[in-house]
Amino acid sequence: MVWRLGALVLLTSALVLGASSVAYAANEPAEPANLLPPAEISTESPVANSAATQTTETTEPGTIEVSRNGTEARGDNISFAVTDFLRSNKGTNKTYNNHSFGYRYPVAGPNAFALVAAESALVVYVPAATTQTLGLNFDEPATQEAFKKLIEEIDERVANGNLPLKTLTAPFIFTSEPSFTLDDCVYQFGVEVEPGYYYVSISADSNASGAVSGSSNANTNDPDNASLSTVAHYVNSGMLVPASDVVIDSPPQGVAAVWEFFGGIDYRPFWVSLRTSLVAMIFVFVLGLAAALYSLRINERLRAVLDSIFTIPMVLPPTVCGFLLLVAFGNSTGFGRWLIDHGVVLVFTWPGAVIAAFVVAFPLMYRTARGAFESLDPNLGDAARTLGWSGSRVFFKLTLPLAWPSIAAGTVLSFARALGEFGATLFVAGNFAGITQTMPLAIYFQWMGGHTEVATFWVVVVILISFLFILFINWYAARVQRYRQAGADIDQDEVCSCEPHSSEARSPEARSPEARSPKAGVR
Amino acid sequence: MKKNKRLLQDSRTARTVRKSRLWASRAMVAALALMLALFGLFGCAQPAQDGGADGQAGEQDTPAPSAPVVELQAFAANSLEKALPEVQALYTKANPNVTFADTQFKGSGDLVAEIEGGAAPDLLITASKGSMDNAVENGSMDEGSRRDMFANDLVIARAIGSDTKINALTDVLGEGITSIAIGDADAVPAGQYANQALFTIGAYSDESGKEGSYDAAIEPKLSIAASVGNAAKYVESGDCQIGFVYSSDIFRFPGIETVFVLPADTHKPIVYPGAVLKGSANAEVAADFLAFCQNDPEAQRVWAQYGFEVL
Numbered sequence A: 001m002v003w004r005l006g007a008l009v010l011l012t013s014a015l016v017l018g019a020s021s022v023a024y025a026a027n028e029p030a031e032p033a034n035l036l037p038p039a040e041i042s043t044e045s046p047v048a049n050s051a052a053t054q055t056t057e058t059t060e061p062g063t064i065e066v067s068r069n070g071t072e073a074r075g076d077n078i079s080f081a082v083t084d085f086l087r088s089n090k091g092t093n094k095t096y097n098n099h100s101f102g103y104r105y106p107v108a109g110p111n112a113f114a115l116v117a118a119e120s121a122l123v124v125y126v127p128a129a130t131t132q133t134l135g136l137n138f139d140e141p142a143t144q145e146a147f148k149k150l151i152e153e154i155d156e157r158v159a160n161g162n163l164p165l166k167t168l169t170a171p172f173i174f175t176s177e178p179s180f181t182l183d184d185c186v187y188q189f190g191v192e193v194e195p196g197y198y199y200v201s202i203s204a205d206s207n208a209s210g211a212v213s214g215s216s217n218a219n220t221n222d223p224d225n226a227s228l229s230t231v232a233h234y235v236n237s238g239m240l241v242p243a244s245d246v247v248i249d250s251p252p253q254g255v256a257a258v259w260e261f262f263g264g265i266d267y268r269p270f271w272v273s274l275r276t277s278l279v280a281m282i283f284v285f286v287l288g289l290a291a292a293l294y295s296l297r298i299n300e301r302l303r304a305v306l307d308s309i310f311t312i313p314m315v316l317p318p319t320v321c322g323f324l325l326l327v328a329f330g331n332s333t334g335f336g337r338w339l340i341d342h343g344v345v346l347v348f349t350w351p352g353a354v355i356a357a358f359v360v361a362f363p364l365m366y367r368t369a370r371g372a373f374e375s376l377d378p379n380l381g382d383a384a385r386t387l388g389w390s391g392s393r394v395f396f397k398l399t400l401p402l403a404w405p406s407i408a409a410g411t412v413l414s415f416a417r418a419l420g421e422f423g424a425t426l427f428v429a430g431n432f433a434g435i436t437q438t439m440p441l442a443i444y445f446q447w448m449g450g451h452t453e454v455a456t457f458w459v460v461v462v463i464l465i466s467f468l469f470i471l472f473i474n475w476y477a478a479r480v481q482r483y484r485q486a487g488a489d490i491d492q493d494e495v496c497s498c499e500p501h502s503s504e505a506r507s508p509e510a511r512s513p514e515a516r517s518p519k520a521g522v523r
Numbered sequence B: 001m002k003k004n005k006r007l008l009q010d011s012r013t014a015r016t017v018r019k020s021r022l023w024a025s026r027a028m029v030a031a032l033a034l035m036l037a038l039f040g041l042f043g044c045a046q047p048a049q050d051g052g053a054d055g056q057a058g059e060q061d062t063p064a065p066s067a068p069v070v071e072l073q074a075f076a077a078n079s080l081e082k083a084l085p086e087v088q089a090l091y092t093k094a095n096p097n098v099t100f101a102d103t104q105f106k107g108s109g110d111l112v113a114e115i116e117g118g119a120a121p122d123l124l125i126t127a128s129k130g131s132m133d134n135a136v137e138n139g140s141m142d143e144g145s146r147r148d149m150f151a152n153d154l155v156i157a158r159a160i161g162s163d164t165k166i167n168a169l170t171d172v173l174g175e176g177i178t179s180i181a182i183g184d185a186d187a188v189p190a191g192q193y194a195n196q197a198l199f200t201i202g203a204y205s206d207e208s209g210k211e212g213s214y215d216a217a218i219e220p221k222l223s224i225a226a227s228v229g230n231a232a233k234y235v236e237s238g239d240c241q242i243g244f245v246y247s248s249d250i251f252r253f254p255g256i257e258t259v260f261v262l263p264a265d266t267h268k269p270i271v272y273p274g275a276v277l278k279g280s281a282n283a284e285v286a287a288d289f290l291a292f293c294q295n296d297p298e299a300q301r302v303w304a305q306y307g308f309e310v311l
Helices: A002-035 A037-054 A128-134 A141-159 A223-228 A254-264 A268-297 A300-315 A318-329 A334-341 A350-375 A378-386 A391-419 A423-429 A439-448 A452-497 A499-522 B002-007 B012-048 B055-060 B083-094 B108-117 B129-137 B169-173 B189-200 B228-236 B247-252 B283-295 B297-305
Strands: A064-066 A073-075 A080-088 A103-106 A113-118 A122-125 A172-175 A179-182 A185-194 A197-204 A232-242 B070-072 B074-077 B098-100 B104-106 B123-125 B141-152 B154-159 B180-183 B222-225 B242-246 B256-261 B270-277
Touching (some): A080 A103, A103 A232, A113 A197, A122 A185, A141 A172, A141 A232, A197 A232, A268 A391, A350 A391, B074 B083, B083 B283, B108 B123, B123 B283, B129 B141, B129 B189, B129 B270, B154 B189, B154 B247, B169 B189, B180 B189, B180 B228, B189 B228, B222 B228, B228 B242, B228 B256, B242 B247, B247 B256
Parallel strands (some): B074 B104, B180 B242
Antiparallel strands (some): A064 A073, A103 A197, A113 A232
16 A cells, blocks of 8 residues: 555656656747747738728728837837837936936937936937938828827827826927937937947936036036926837838637637746755654654653654644744854854754754654554554564554554645744745745745736645645545454454464454553543 | 444454544545655756756855855845845856855845844845945944946826826825825835935925834825835725835836926935945955946846936
């Protein structure tokens, strides 16, 4: 039976291993997979076709498509498209080589268009070079409308709820001049600060009546410069290219989406959990059995104290265990510092996670093992010793096998407890992905980090694992029950078949309950 | 079972002995299987970890001086959770020998407490001068490496699609607002800034935003969050109607939007100081990374996108 248990463990772990290594392998091809054109073309073309057939000669811009990463947009019936879209929500006052550029916002590149969302106007700069190449005229309302539509859509994707362009009511102003003055501020477009990096800079208009010192000697502490940061809400920029140059990647559908989701999940919490719990279980198993045995051999009072110490992590909140471990091994106490000085670094490391799991799982093992040992007939051990068995032989060949069903159940329970450990682990081991981030930690931090779907995935995994554990315990208990029942039936047969012999053999066991009860009464 | 039945003809003791021998051999097989499974786990767990954080070795021993490979461990304010990894990727691209261990993004106060408790990252970026001051005072930081890195704004956020309106800060005291997410002032700088703002309308008793208590008019509405990200999450999930978060958090959480920007004069300037830890084995690289965050034009783009003003 036990070897079957072993085989089952092996089989399930092999299965899980296989499954997740496949899933992990999927991680690599997942990237190129979602770039594959067939899916895009198939999902995209019907839309494009139907739109094209409906409106052929209208200048009214139709549906706008925005790429998933929010950097590209194109629309039906719009001859140009946006690439490299960048929404600079904040700029910087930083000087470069001791030269101030006012308050500057990074833009997409040389010849990038830029939209400065100021309070009184939305100033759009489109470089003359771009309009010429594309053959556009931004004095035409239709072109302006098309541009607005494109930018509003892509901005909404990127703004994420932070003052979308659509909600701003200020009028659009289009310009192709690299310098533009509005409300005592000079907007300079396409300013190359470092070689290859371009900015929109906003500085005080030195010609204006109220303007104080020129922008050249301003620095970060200059109150004027500081107020410059509030002139614009943000700056949008990007490159305008012919619409035919842009293919928008559409989000994967159906199987591809599922594939991408599972490919994108970091499976390390599963392995960390398994590794931590398994290693902790080795210690829990050995020390739990040892503690259970030992506590039965010592005197009553000491046993009561030890029993409380061994059991208390079960009733304490895990955070208390974590706190105590942190105090014991951390940098803040003399003992912890001494340990750290001698190379024993446990706090915020993987061994710390193992210790946390050990501390919370130990009582379960200890309690079940002690219960199992206590329920054994002490006469059996005595009888074995009269036959000349050594203490260890009695333990390994008599006590352990007889107590095995309970111990196995205790092992599975404490393993499950170690697997589910959260509070003490967070306290002692922290949340380091791939090192100490177990599944319960991943659930919490993924949820708090806004990745609800990943958290849900881990919740499902944990529920499945727990369900399997309980199923296994029940199945195993039922099996043991049947086995024992069968054994009892055989005993009965035996009694009938060879009565004189068996009654003699039975006598010590038959007597045992009576022999024990007065003793128990004395206790 | 049949075999067992034959054994039963023997005396009980002999039966037990044989049975337990059988048990023992099976137990050994099981143990062997378990060990095999264990080794399988360890063997296969290795490739499952990708380059970013490689297990124990990088965590415990600092790399030998001859080895050019450096793994930096950063502790950073919770609000940097999305932007900083992108900048770290840029840095790794520029310096392939430098990788980053799993960066910890928590409330600045928690990070300082963890460092005091024995955690030893290479660098720390907090969301307030006060929390960095604490870290400097308890002797954790190399003061010479300290630099003010970013500025941020405090806003009131609501869930996207909610019709909650805030036109002035005093509106949060009104009856229309039933639940407010706010950072725990002990550990979350965003909570301290929010309390400073609440002080200006008489809803908090201490100007520093840390030591006081809330007015009875607002206290029952408050949900105290362990990090500014948690506060944002409470709003996103609908558990709270509004929340005090940074404007940069709006870009981090897709489900929330700005409903009111707190005027800059209602709270202390929101400045993120960064510093290298005293005794860090990678002090030079860590300092270089801090400078890179501010000076690299590509990094500046990332900060601009996520709404951090580079100082």
